[in-house]
Amino acid sequence: MSTTKSTEVVHESEAGPSEAGRPRASRPARRPNDGIRRSLTAYGFLTPWLIGLLTLTLGSFLLSVYLSFTEYDLLSPPEWVGLDNYATMLTDDLFITSLMVTLLYVVVAVPVRLVVSLLFAVLLSQDIKGIGIYRTLLYIPSLIGTSVGVAIMWQNIFSDRGLINMVLMNIGVDDPPAWVSSPQYAIYVIVLLSIWQFGSEMVIFLAGLKQIPDPLYEAAAIDGASKVGQFFHITLPMLSPVIFFNLVMGTINAFMVFTQGYIITHGGPINSTLFYVLYLYRQGFQYFHMGYAAAMAVVFLIVVAVVAGFIFLTSKYWVHYEDTEDN
Amino acid sequence: MMTKYTKPIIAAVVSTALLSITACSGGSDTSSKDAGALSVAWWGSQDRNNYTVDLLKQFEKKNSKIKVTPQFTGWDGYWAKMSTQFAGGSAPDVLQMDRKYLRSYAERGALMNFDETNLDLSKLDEESLATGEVNDELYAIPTGVNAIAMFYDPAILKEAGIKFDPTQRLTWSKFADIAKKVSKELPDTYGAQNIMDELSYLKYYARDKGEQLYSEDMKSMAVSTETVADWFRYWLKLQEQGVTPPAQVSASVGHGEIQDYPLVKQQAAFGFAWSSQYTALKGLMNRPLGMTMFPHLDSGNHPYFLKPSMYWSISKETSQKSDATKLVDYLINSAEASKLLGTERGVPINEDIRAQVKSRATKMDEKVIDFVSKVSSVAGEAPPVDPTSTSRIIDLFTKIAQQVQFKKLTPDEAAAKFVDQASSILSTS
Amino acid sequence: MRTKKRHVRLLGTHAVLIILSVIMIYPVLWMLFSSFKPTSEIFSSPGLIPENWTLQNYVVGWQGAGGVGFGTFFLNSFLIAGAVVVGSIFIASLTGFAFARLKFKLRKIMFALMLMSIMLPIQVTLIPQYIIFHELGWVNTFLPLIVPSFLGVSITPFFIFLMVQFIRGLPKELDEAAIIDGCSTFQVFWRVILPLSKPALITISIFAFYWTWDDFFSQLVYLSDPSKFTVSTGLNLFLSNAGNSQWGALFAMSILSIIPVIVIFLFFQKYLVKGVSTTGMKL
Known part of the structure; x- marks a missing residue:
């Protein structure tokens, strides 16, 4: 199978250079062991990104780290306070609360969203009539973002006398809670909102599914594998780089959850949706403790990096790459 | 405003690097235009x-x-x-x-x-x-100035058989009676919205008790634990009697977000807001709406004040x-x-x-101008500008009041906790 | 017999998809119908369908504020989002290819750095970045919103990582064959990898466009002149404190603002349909 594939591409690339008229023939034969040259080529590709890294990324990172050792109220120059901000964190109840709230959100929202978007992607990858319309309809929720308009809408649907409770009361549930403003349930409304907006993961899965060569399924079908069997033995392994990607990015993004708590629940009731970044934002911009906020950001970076690093470590056991070498 | 050195160094690095990329430069004419x-x-x-x-x-x-x-x-x-x-x-x-x-x-x-x-x-x-x-x-x-105001839905009051005279200032206990009557007479209707978690209203209430919310030097709370506890008790009682909505409904009303008000949704007879919000409220309701002064304690103090x-x-x-x-x-x-x-x-x-x-x-x-004029005739001296950590104290107060509404704390515990924690925020900032 | 069974299955699939679509789309319908209600009806009456239909929200909303209308806001958003799409494709393909296929020193560390750069919340990096852009004289231009995407900053590390995963999903024999045939590294990238990465590049384009379209915080901070406002900062103009917001106009313009992204998605999604191959991968 692989020979067929490469032949085709070779044909393509044979035709290519002559059209473009590149003076390839004059080049000496490449020496694949030439490590330095390969590094140089690679850094050529990386130049734009390196410029961004060394200036904007590193610049703002170093400044943030510096600020984390200062007391900085945004309006007057920062004052060096050493490790004070980090020490304060240890005794700050709200810091602990916000960390716990965020972890709960990550643990619930990430896996559910991953499974839901994968299932929808499989459902929507079929080549049937009108599939584009369904995809678009199911993607629309992800396109409306999380603006104040959306917040109002969700408050209405999940409020005391909102749509959900109308339905529940009609089917005989007595006195259902006001979901969005109850300390036990508010965070799950936000989880639900995030699941409702599964579109970006779905699109990535769709692109991934498209990449799986059809002959694999055809061969499996000839061997008598069921649809379910094909899903577990072909789709999942072939899709694993993309699943891995969605898991890593989904986790990072879930840690970053901010807007929903900021505009739908205002962190409440009783701080039940006081997400980490929301608390950080309040400290920085509302309480004028940008130094503390910067210290929180540094801790945040470490926590997220450790979690993401852990996912990377597990990847060699379940992520299957076509290029087989480990990265 | 950063340190003296970091800014120019970073800027120098960044600018030389960025400007070397021809593909993306080509701006910088835009900002100079508006200089001056x-x-x-x-x-x-x-x-x-x-x-x-x-x-x-x-x-x-x-x-x-x-x-x-x-x-x-x-x-x-x-x-x-x-x-x-x-x-x-x-x-x-x-x-x-x-x-x-x-x-x-x-x-x-x-x-x-x-x-x-x-x-x-x-x-x-x-x-x-x-x-x-x-x-x-x-x-x-x-x-410009405005003042806190109590808004009411005349149609609901009439339906509940209440003769309401907006020119008479109510005491808090009289107000509770009227609100109670509304919730008793009309199914699915509350007397009033619950404003326990709104710090600016507590400020008004404290002034009625002859206290201020913050101390003169802004380094501690001046309001007494007893006053805060009274305030919590008053609204908790109304909530328990079903005169105001239950905790989880009250918690859904964001500060000043009048579109969430039970009054707007025709679910309550009374709502509380600023006089400047009259036009907006009216726009949301599209039915008759009354505006009158807040209830008071009849203490002889002057709780009312004009707020910029x-x-x-x-x-x-x-x-x-x-x-x-x-x-x-x-x-x-x-x-x-x-x-x-x-x-x-x-x-x-x-x-x-x-x-x-x-x-x-x-x-x-x-109507708004008249209301403000009326208030200014009974108003006392306006309190000094809020302390620098106001946002933190508001967030703290909201959380603690909600703990009372959700019965995680008793009014007394909550009041002590609030005064204590707010004071410590003030003293360290 | 077999075709009949297929028909039944197809019908079932359609039924499931229709039901799911309706549930998913209901909240959007709420916003759509609200945009045709007078403000007094939006919050005080619970029904979905307006009692009094009005187009007023659209008329008032479109005017924007301070003499600058939504036409300008849309144009600005298109300009910025379009440029970010170009930047994202540029940086994601180059950098993604290097990370996925090339061997070089410090690769793992570089990759970790790239991922870590998106783990710092914008709420903190905003001020340092603002200072940098201010020193460059770029504040109140589109540059702080566009240039970072060409340099792999802001949202683009996401795309680079996406590209890495996709390229690693392509069989390596392809490159090897091309190299044996005498292709330079750049030619392998340009003639072999890029054409095969179309689904990923389309995905990146959709996301880059939409996320820029939807971004609020940096547009708010960097753009001050109303004639430079974008759709998302324009929507923000309907929201005041103390409840003086214009909900009707907000909903109306929110609905209009998602139409371009829907159209773009509708147009591009067909490249993500399985079986309609455009890449020459068919055997």
Whole structure:
């Protein structure tokens, strides 16, 4: 199978250079062991990104780290306070609360969203009539973002006398809670909102599914594998780089959850949706403790990096790459 | 505003690097164009943005040498944008200021002291002007004033068989009786919205008890634990009796987000807000709406006070002090400007302007002006500008009040906790 | 017999998809119908369908504020989002290819750095970045919103990582064959990898466009002149504090603002349909 594939591409690339008229023939034969040259080529590709890294990324990172050792109220120059901000964190109840709230959100929202978007992607990858319309309809929720308009809408649907409770009361549930403003349930409304907006993961899965060569399924079908069997033995392994990607990015993004708590629940009731970044934002911009906020950001970076690093470590056991070498 | 060295170094590295990429350079002409223009920042909705831009155009016409660049946004993000601009050294010359942030900006040296300008203050109401003072220095000019108000739905009261006389001020206990009657007579209707978690109303209540919310030096709470506990008990009792909505409904009403009010949704007879919100409330309800003064304790104290709706301030770093002053003067004192003004930024504190605005006012504006005049006849001295950590204290109070509403804390525990924790926030900041 | 069974299955699939679509789309319908209600009806009456239909919200909303209308806001958003799409494709393909296929020193560390750069919340990096852009004289231009995407900053590390995963999913024999044939590294990238990465590049384009379209915080901070406002900062203008917001106009313009992104998605999604191959991968 692989020979067929490469032949085709070779044909393509044979035709290519002559059209473009590149003076390839004059080049000496490449020496694949030439490590330095390969590094140089690679850094050529990386130049734009390196410029961004060394200036904007590193610049703002170093400044943030510096600020984390200062007391900085945004309006007057920062004052060096050493490790004070980090020490304060240890005794700050709200810091602990916000960390716990965020972890709960990550643990619930990430896996559910991953499974839901994968299932929808499989459902929507079929080549049937009108599939584009369904995809678009199911993607629309992800396109409306999380603006104040959306917040109002969700408050209405999940409020005391909102749509959900109308339905529940009609089917005989007595006195259902006001979901969005109850300390036990508010965070799950936000989880639900995030699941409702599964579109970006779905699109990535769709692109991934498209990449799986059809002959694999055809061969499996000839061997008598069921649809379910094909899903577990072909789709999942072939899709694993993309699943891995969605898991890593989904986790990072879930840690970053901010807007929903900021505009739908205002962190409440009783701080039940006081997400980490929301608390950080309040400290920085509302309480004028940008130094503390910067210290929180540094801790945040470490926590997220450790979690993401852990996912990377597990990847060699379940992520299957076509290029087989480990990265 | 960072340290002396970090900024230029980073900027140098970044600029050389970035400018070397031909593909992406090619800007930089845009920002120089406006150099010398006077920038004015405010938050507001469409209506305010439109008439303010017109006002500024009028001002430019009169002062042909001054060019004004308006910078407006919604409330959401205005403060993040302001502090970023101040931190980055590109603050607007003139900015709309809010009571919650005034002390933070003033004490940290971000605002111009108006005593150093030649702004004409002669026509401004002194009492109101004092609300722009921080540590006895004037940093902000109120655009107008308003006051807390109790709103009611006359149709619901009538249906409940209540004869309600809005000219009579209610005591808190009389108010509770009326509200109770509403919830008893009408199914699915509450007497009132529960405002236990709103700090500005507690401030009013404390004044009625002869106390202030914050101590004079802003380093601790002045309100007594007993008063806070009373306040919690009062609203908790109404909640338990079903006169106000249950905790989880009250918790869904954001601060000042009147579209969530049970009153708006025809689920309650009474709601509480600022007088300046009358027009907005009316717009949301499209049915008769009454406005009257808050209940009181009949203590002989003067709990009521006029609150500045918002202010104009001048940034300390401005390079155009005299032009900026001219503009603020125009906005506050000019008869010509007042034609476009109305009461949208509060009832003007310049007596002449107020009279002119009133003479042209719509029915709704007139009602607001009359209400504010009525309040000013019973009002006491306005409290000093809130402390720098107001936002933290508001967040703390909301959380603790919600713990009472959800019965995680008793009123006494909660009151002690609030006074204690708020004081410690104040003392460390 | 077999076709009948297929028909039944197809019908079942359609039924499931229709039901799911309706549930998913209901909240959007709420916003759509609200945009045709007078403000007084939006919050005080619970029904979905307006009692009094009005187009007023659209008329009033479109005017924007301070003499600058939504036409300008849309144009600005298109300009910025379009440029960010170009930047994202540029940086994601170059950098993604290097990370996925090339061997070089410090690769793992570089990759970790790239991922870590998106783990710092913008709420903190905003001020340092603002200072940098202010020193460059770029504040109140589109540059701070566009240039970072060409340099792999802001949202683009996401795309680089996406590209890495996709390229690693392509069989390596392809490159090897091309190299044996005498292709330079750049030619392998340009003639072999890029054409095969179309689905990923389309995905990146959709996301880059939409996320820029939807971004609020940095547009709010960097753009001050109303004539430079974008759709998302324009929507923000309907929201004031103290309840003086214009909900009707907000909903109306929110609905209009998602139409371009829907159209773009509708147009591009067909490249993500399985079986309609455009890449020459068919055997």
